[in-house]
Amino acid sequence: MFYQSYLPSTRFRDLVARYMIVIDDGKHTGWQKMDVVPNGLPGLGFSYGENFHYFAGCEPSKEISSANVVGIHSSPYTTTWKNPMRLFVIVFRPLGLYQLLKQDMGALKNDLTSFNLLGLTESEAICERLSVLPAHEDKIAFMETWMAGKLSGKDVKTTLTGHITDLILERKGMVSISSLATELHVNKKYIERHFNEQLGLTPKEYADIIRFSYLNTLMLRESISCSELTYLGDFYDQSHLIKHFQRMTGLTPKAFKENAKLSPEALFLRKHNIFELISRTPGFIVQEY
Missing domain, CATH: 2.60.120.10 (Jelly Rolls)
Incomplete structure (x- = not known):
């Protein structure tokens, strides 16, 4: 393959x-x-x-x-x-x-x-x-x-939604939409409506994926314990972390990491997450076009 x-x-x-x-x-x-x-x-x-x-x-x-x-x-x-x-x-x-x-x-x-x-x-x-x-x-x-x-003929200028997605990415998904709405002096429901139209997600769903992708990237780059993931992901406890992973993957953090060892394709797809691709220089090799 x-x-x-x-x-x-x-x-x-x-x-x-x-x-x-x-x-x-x-x-x-x-x-x-x-x-x-x-x-x-x-x-x-x-x-x-x-x-x-x-x-x-x-x-x-x-x-x-x-x-x-x-x-x-x-x-x-x-x-x-x-x-x-x-x-x-x-x-x-x-x-x-x-x-x-x-x-x-x-x-x-x-x-x-x-x-x-x-x-x-x-x-x-x-x-x-x-x-x-x-x-x-x-x-x-x-x-x-x-x-x-x-x-051709379409307006692709930066939108408020784009600015907010960037802020959520910068903060690794660990931010509430209420706090962003207050910070930007924008109605929360306005943000939610435009997120649904332009991304297809609620702001919270988007933030949860960013946080998961951040932790996924940490797991790709280094050996890291569940305790460290809990702390770096700002979870209440390890049970909260595990529930987050199960909702995103159907697996515990440990099983998710082990699964990538068994499947090169799974590892390839894991590397193509939003945090790895958008927020930083990728830590894996791609072809330059």
Whole structure:
């Protein structure tokens, strides 16, 4: 199985966090599985291999083909496949997908939504083009040309929501929305309404994902105890920490860390979280485009 991430060109670095290419050309007798934990970032996924399946929580699985919008997830989801799979994923910065599509992101939360349902008609043409372009750099250049066309005439200036997402990220998710509203002299309900529209999350859900991503990054970089995670994450006690991890991943902190040792794919996805990608120079190798 091949997986790699690439930085966007300079023009798109305020919009896009990474491009990810995932390829499995094997034909398997049993289902292959990839568990994805909340990373705080929306995306566009283009499938130019065989169809695969997606399920989240108690919802029935969906067969996924062509192009889909990946709403921000506040809980884990799983993809499964047996046949050869090829994916090109654009991982956006928090408000990047909203700026591109100008769609209500609240309607896309915790789901993969077909392009067709959003009135986007290019799905099959894009996937067909991605399937024949030989080099990953060619695929990226093609998608950036497509995004440039979509952005034409759209206003992508910084919004209040963008400023608040930056503040929450700077404070590692350990801040209340009431205190931010007071600090910025803005009505709390105004913040919540615009968060739901532009991110698809409540401010608290976003802050919880940031805090989880911060702790995830600490666990990736060093050996750290639950006591230290509890202190650095500003939790009441270890029980509070464990509940936070179980809500985000379905696992305890210890099991979550051990799971990455068993699955290189899980480790790859863990490294692509919002704190690691947006708040600092990444501590892992990506390809420069």
